[in-house]
Amino acid sequence: SQQGEEDPQALSIQEGENATMNCSYKTSINNLQWYRQNSGRGLVHLILIRSNEREKHSGRLRVTLDTSKKSSSLLITASRAADTASYFCATGTNAGKSTFGDGTTLTVKP
C-alpha cells in the first residue's frame, strides 16, 4: 500500500487562481518531497521538506508539513496553464528509499 496519499485526485482551476494539493501519510518520515510529472514524461523534483521543518517556499510554490497530523500541502500560487501536470508526494524514511502516492492531476484552464 502507498505511504503517501494525495487529495484531491483531480483539480481543475482557472489561470491565476491558487491550487492546493494535500498529502497524507501513515508512518514516521525523515522528509517529504513533491514532484511534478508532465504527460508522458518522467517526474521532476520540486521541493523537499525535512521532518523538522514546517514550511518551505520556492518561487510560486509553498509546502507545509504537519508531522502531528502526518500531512503535507503543496500550494501553487497564481497558477499558469503550464502548471498543468500531475503532482506526487513522496515520503522518505531511514530506509533510504521513498514511497510515492498516486498523485493529483491538476488542470489549469487558460
Added chain:
Amino acid sequence: NAGVTQTPKFRVLKTGQSMTLLCAQDMNHEYMYWYRQDPGMGLRLIHYSVGEGTTAKGEVPDGYNVSRLKKQNFLLGLESAAPSQTSVYFCASSQTALYTFGSGTRLTVV
C-alpha cells in the same frame, strides 16, 4: 550532463519474450531504482540498489530481475513477459533524498 538515460524508449513484446531495460546515470549516485507506473496511478517500486553490486526487492518484484554490476548502470530484466507487465517503466537515481528520473520506457506486451 545527461542525468538519467533509459533505453529503449518504446518496446512491444510478445507474451513469453524476454528483454532488458537499461538505465544509466552520470551523476555518481549510489542509489538507483526501477518503478512502474500504470495509467492513472503512482509509482510502484520494483527493485532498487543501494550501491554497486547490491540489489533489493521493492513492492512489486515478481517477474523482474535486476543487476548493478557497474555503479552507473542498473538493468531491469523481464525473463518471460506477460500482458500484466504492460506499463511505463521509470528509472531513478539519488544520492540524498532527491530523486532524478529518466524519461521512461513504454512497454507493451501483447
